Amino acid sequence: DTAVSQTPKYLVTQMGNDKSIKCEQNLGHDTMYWYKQDSKKFLKIMFSYNNKELIINETVPNRFSPKSPDKAHLNLHINSLELGDSAVYFCASSHPNRGYGYTFGSGTRLTVV
C-alpha cells in the first residue's frame, strides 16, 4: 500500500495549458503539503493544509490553487502554465502527534514546453 501517492508521475504540457496533480495519503495524517523542487534540487514549500484548512501559503503565483476535498486528499491545480513552472512537485503529509517528519510522495515531474 502506497502511503502518499501522486498522479501523474510525469506530465508534459504546453505553455498556457491548465493542469492538475492529485495527491492522496492513507496514513490518517492531518496535514498535507505541496513542495516544489527546482532543477537545482532546492525544495521549497508552496502550500499546507490541516484538516482541509489552508495554513501555509507561501509566495506562490495565484495561478497555483490547491484544493483539499478531505483531509486525505490535496490536489494542485495550475492555470496558464509557464516554462518556469517546470519542476518536480512533491506532495507530503505529517501528523504532529506522530513525531512530525513528513512522508513524501514520489513526485510529479512537470515539463512545460
Place this chain on the structure above:
Amino acid sequence: AQSVTQPDIHITVSEGASLELRCNYSYGATPYLFWYVQSPGQGLQLLLKYFSGDTLVQGIKGFEAEFKRSQSSFNLRKPSVHWSDAAEYFCAVGEAAGNKLTFGGGTRVLVKP
C-alpha cells in the same frame, strides 16, 4: 526566519569509508531537525529526526546524527558507506508549533567502488 545550510554540494566517498555530511541551521527556538535521503527519481525518505533528549540520534540504514546547539549543527554520519548510499541528502529544520519544514540545498553523495 529559519534557514538551513549544507556547505557541501557534492561529496565523493569510497565504498566502505566513513561519511559525514554537514548541516548548519538558523532558528530562534529549539529546532526540530531532520535528515532525508532522495534516491534518483524518487521521493524523500526520512532517515532520522531530533526533537529533544539525547543529542546523538540513530536512524535507518546505519545513519546517525549529532545535534550540537553551540555550533547550530546537525551533522549526519555513517561509519561505512555502501554503494546504495549514493543519493541526495537533505537536512531540514521544522517549527516547533507548526508543520513547516525548511530544507537545505542538499548534498549529493557519490560512492566509488
